[in-house]
Amino acid sequence: MADETLYYEDFEEGRAFESAERTVSAEEIIAFAAEFDPQPMHLDEAAGKASILGGLSGSGWHMSSIAMRLFYDSVVSRTAGEGGPGIDVMEWRRPLIAGDTVRLTIRVKTRRPLASRPGIGLVTMEHTMMNQKGERIMRMEAPVLIRMRNQHSAEADQ
Amino acid sequence: MADETLYYEDFEEGRAFESAERTVSAEEIIAFAAEFDPQPMHLDEAAGKASILGGLSGSGWHMSSIAMRLFYDSVVSRTAGEGGPGIDVMEWRRPLIAGDTVRLTIRVKTRRPLASRPGIGLVTMEHTMMNQKGERIMRMEAPVLIRMRNQHSAEADQ
Numbered sequence: 681m682a683d684e685t686l687y688y689e690d691f692e693e694g695r696a697f698e699s700a701e702r703t704v705s706a707e708e709i710i711a712f713a714a715e716f717d718p719q720p721m722h723l724d725e726a727a728g729k730a731s732i733l734g735g736l737s738g739s740g741w742h743m744s745s746i747a748m749r750l751f752y753d754s755v756v757s758r759t760a761g762e763g764g765p766g767i768d769v770m771e772w773r774r775p776l777i778a779g780d781t782v783r784l785t786i787r788v789k790t791r792r793p794l795a796s797r798p799g800i801g802l803v804t805m806e807h808t809m810m811n812q813k814g815e816r817i818m819r820m821e822a823p824v825l826i827r828m829r830n831q832h833s834a835e836a837d838q
Numbered sequence: 839m840a841d842e843t844l845y846y847e848d849f850e851e852g853r854a855f856e857s858a859e860r861t862v863s864a865e866e867i868i869a870f871a872a873e874f875d876p877q878p879m880h881l882d883e884a885a886g887k888a889s890i891l892g893g894l895s896g897s898g899w900h901m902s903s904i905a906m907r908l909f910y911d912s913v914v915s916r917t918a919g920e921g922g923p924g925i926d927v928m929e930w931r932r933p934l935i936a937g938d939t940v941r942l943t944i945r946v947k948t949r950r951p952l953a954s955r956p957g958i959g960l961v962t963m964e965h966t967m968m969n970q971k972g973e974r975i976m977r978m979e980a981p982v983l984i985r986m987r988n989q990h991s992a993e994a995d996q
Contacts, residue, residue, distance in 0.1 A: 716903040717910060719921075732920070740922065741906050745874040745899045752875060762890070763877075764898065770925035 686759040687829035688801040691788045699750035699784040704738060706778035712742040725778075737775035743818050744770060747809055750784040762800060762825035774817040781812040789821060799831035844917040845987035846959040849946045857908035857942040862896060864936035870900040883936075895933035901976050902928060905967055908942040920958060920983035932975040939970040947979060957989035 706725070713722030717739035720727035728736035738746075776782065784807055791803040802823050809818035864883070871880030875897035878885035886894035896904075934940065942965055949961040960981050967976035 712903075716907045718907075719910070719914065719919075721921075739906070740924070741899070741903045745870075745903065748897070748899050749874045749876075752877070756877065761877075763879075764930070766898070766930050767925060767928035770928070772922070772924050 684758070686755070686826075688760075688791070688793075688803065688826045689829050691791055691801075691803045691805075691826060693788050693790060695788045697755050697786040699754040699786070701781050701783045702746060702750060703781040704746065704776060704778065706736055709736060709738045709742060709776075709778050712745070713739050717741055728777075733775040733777075735775065735777040737777055740770075740772040743772060743776045743809065744820070746776075746782065747784055747807055747818060747820065750782075750809075751786055751807060754784070755786055756824075759824075760827040760829075762827060764822055764824045766822070768804065768821040768823065769819075771819045772817075773819065774811070774815055776811070776817060780817075782809050782817065784809050793828075794825070797825075799828050800825050801828060802826075842916070844913070844984075846918075846949070846951075846961065846984045847987050849949055849959075849961045849963075849984060851946050851948060853946045855913050855944040857912040857944070859939050859941045860904060860908060861939040862904065862934060862936065864894055867894060867896040867900060867934075867936050870903070871897050875899055886935075891933040891935075893933065893935040895935050898928075898930040901930060901934045901967065902978070904934075904940065905942055905965055905976060905978065908940075908967075909944060909965060912942070913944055914982075917982075918985040918987075920985060922980055922982045924980070926962065926979040926981065927977075929977045930975075931977065932969070932973055934969070934975060938975075940967050940975065942967050951986075952983070955983075957986050958983050959986060960984075 721731040721733050721737055722739045725736045787806045789804045789806045793801045803826050804823045807820040811817050879889040879891050880897045883894045945964045947962045947964045949959055951959045961984050962981045965978040969975050
């Protein structure tokens with residue numbers, strides 16, 4: 681089953697996927713921040729501790745990019761996907777602190793066939809990132825385009 | 839003026855900031871994708887050309903992270919900011935193709951003082967990324983927390 685490609689039909693509303701865990705190092709946090717978001721709390725331990733974040737903490741964009749990778753490894757890599765047009769909402773709720781181990785739960789929120797592109801549907805998923813303490817540190821809702829397994833019957837259903 | 843720190847009071851609704859330009863190389867696109875979003879159209883020229891994106895194209899998360907860096911260099915680096923809680927909306931409208939030169943326009947959309955944190959306001963900005971053809975490739979709305987220059991008078995105003 682794990683080797684089978686997932687199509688639109690497989691993303692029933694409410695279906696959930698769990699990612700693997702990933703531990704995020706200080707070195708990764710600093711490297712990402714140096715390139716994309718060089719604010720002091722993302723670059724320096726002392727500056728992070730002095731901030732409201734309480735420690736060397738990853739950029740929100742780093743957290744989001746790590747979520748993308750966890751989503752890729754657990755779902756996208758085995759899905760007949762056609763990319764995503766954007767993000768409906770992203771909440772960075774708590775800091776990602778160096779050394780944290782995170783994992784992602786992906787849940788199908790809604791789905792609908794695309795009238796403009798027969799054979800393709802839009803599946804909106806909710807992504808929740810938890811740390812090793814069980815705290816929800818990130819929540820996102822984002823749509824993805826996914827091909828249908830059986831394009832003709834799906835069109836006929838509309 | 840460019841050396842002065844920007845505070846909440848400086849972010850009048852409608853005020854706009856322009857970033858510098860940045861050319862994005864194939865090497866950067868591939869390096870980001872290999873780490874965070876290893877879909878074929880982000881890793882390989884031929885796969886990109888065969889996809890609806892029409893060329894080796896950056897991950898949406900890469901585009902967003904580049905926007906963060908352009909925002910940092912033009913605004914955040916000289917602002918009394920306290921970070922951002924998330925993203926209200928993100929639209930990846932057109933692909934970021936290897937070799938494209940992009941720039942960001944940041945416009946203040948709304949702002950309000952935070953009742954829960956006197957002396958700090960929430961400023962929501964609209965970010966628009968354009969490529970060298972003048973095409974709008976990304977649009978985002980996101981709030982940022984910014985300290986007030988004069989906390990006491992601002993509190994008295996509430």
